[in-house]
């Protein structure tokens with residue numbers, strides 16, 4: 001959230017050098033010449049379209065979901081990719097300072113669109129945060145450092161555009177292509193009753209004909225040096241492009257889910273909070289609940305004891321398990337003890353192979369139709385009144401917003417721009433003041 005120190009930015013530069021050295025030998029499917037990029041993008045998009053049609057055909061013929069075995073699996077995925085989604089667009093932050101150089105127009109516009117031009121209903125980071133909050137997934141799981149690698153790379157690039165412009169262009173080129181997994185993820189989330197808007201939004205906004213993918217290719221030709229060696233520049237673009245392959249990719253995240261392991265980890269995390277909270281009149285294999293919870297590493301045995309005593313009936317409707325009845329519903333004794341994600345883990349683990357005869361909660365998924373994707377936010381949330389740098393509206397309840405308005409009035413226009421850019425950083429643009437700064441900036445540069 002804070003503006004990083006010069007030292008931190010220097011460290012980020014060093015980190016980028018290490019990562020770029022590591023991807024030097026990785027395969028790269030970019031065409032040899034930048035002039036072939038637009039055709040390459042079209043071919044990729046067409047291939048993805050065909051693969052998606054194939055996927056839909058399989059599903060229509062009764063095939064299983066390809067990614068998510070159950071709802072808990074999908075929620076696990078949403079949390080594992082959250083560190084990257086929380087900095088969506090960050091790699092382009094540094095281009096804002098070049099807003100008055102026409103060659104940067106495409107990149108600047110892409111960054112502003114990631115920020116929804118300051119409209120909270122269209123700001124990608126806000127949308128993702130809302131999604132996690134709606135699903136009760138905030139801060140539920142501890143993630144391995146690997147899950148932060150992509151986000152860290154994106155931040156490092158965003159703060160070092162001055163040193164890594166070709167790499168930023170190349171990274172952007174890779175990131176903004178439409179991948180098959182985005183389409184499948186959106187389809188299966190919707191099937192599981194989880195709002196897919198964040199994902200469908202990217203199907204439209206990154207499209208190959210006029211969206212971020214096309215602009216990414218255009219910015220390569222715009223920013224290619226004229227006097228210096230263009231092939232060196234393109235080599236560096238290709239290196240930046242390869243950075244997209246680092247970290248844990250979508251399919252690996254999905255494959256890393258192990259329901260039983262997650263249930264055990266979750267109960268182990270909660271153990272400390274519950275070990276003095278239970279009454280002692282019930283014993284399971286000689287131990288009270290408090291005694292079980294005092295032992296580290298014994299959750300699997302405790303669960304087995306609950307099963308042996310008939311408190312958990314796996315592979316049946318969870319409503320038949322006494323343990324589930326204690327957790328679920330307003331009158332349940334342990335109401336509120338487990339977060340929605342934690343409950344979903346337990347529910348799916350207890351259900352196991354059991355399937356309800358009629359799916360209780362499965363709105364039919366529809367194929368992602370790029371023409372039909374619209375904002376699902378209500379009009380009152382969408383498009384706040386545009387404000388200009390000159391006429392600033394009355395006070396709000398947000399202290400940072402009030403401060404922004406007051407301070408801007410005392411500055412020259414040149415300083416105002418720099419001041420706004422500082423508030424549009426990856427860590428700050430999704431706050432009310434950051435959104436206001438983005439709206440003012442967008443308005444000012446007239447894009």
Ligand SMILES: [Fe+2]
Nearest residue numbers: 088089114124
């Ligand atoms: Fe985005």
Ligand SMILES: [Fe+2]
Nearest residue numbers: 176205206212
């Ligand atoms: Fe994008």
